[in-house]
Amino acid sequence: MLTHLLGSPTVIFGTAIAVSVTGDGETVGLTDRQVARIQKALAHKPDEGTIDTLVDSLSPFPTVVGMLRNI
16 A cells, blocks of 8 residues: 555555665665655555555455455
8 A cells, every 4th residue: 555655556565665766776765754754654544546546456356455445
């Protein structure tokens, strides 16, 4: 859900590490603003648009879709 909330409609399952990338492609830590954005996204229930996008992406997995509809 986090990737959808942050504007990258990618389906990812499992543990994730959040990092940033410089213009040169170097992986760096997050800024305070980026951390705050992720914390805010995780603290709230996803909006209907995010859930709908996830449901579309995950339609081959009806059990997961059912869980999303019950959030």
